[in-house]
Amino acid sequence: MSRSCFHAHTELLRWSVEVAAHPAAAHIRDSKVTDGPVLTVEPATWNAFVHGSGTAL
Numbered sequence: 587m588s589r590s591c592f593h594a595h596t597e598l599l600r601w602s603v604e605v606a607a608h609p610a611a612a613h614i615r616d617s618k619v620t621d622g623p624v625l626t627v628e629p630a631t632w633n634a635f636v637h638g639s640g641t642a643l
Contacts, residue, residue, distance in 0.1 A: 607632065 604617035612632035614625040627635075 605632075 602617040604615055606613040607629070609629065611626050612629060614627070614632075616622055
């Protein structure tokens with residue numbers, strides 16, 4: 587499993603997302619709220635999102 591963390595910071599937007607990629611799923615959460623909800627998606631869904639965002643992660 588690999589883990590990545592992505593951050594954005596502007597005057598209007600502050601967020602930090604942590605992604606744990608596993609062959610069976612991608613688990614996404616707010617890295618500042620570690621006991622908060624986790625969004626779990628299939629790898630194909632995560633790959634489509636990354637590809638569609640125009641950003642190589």
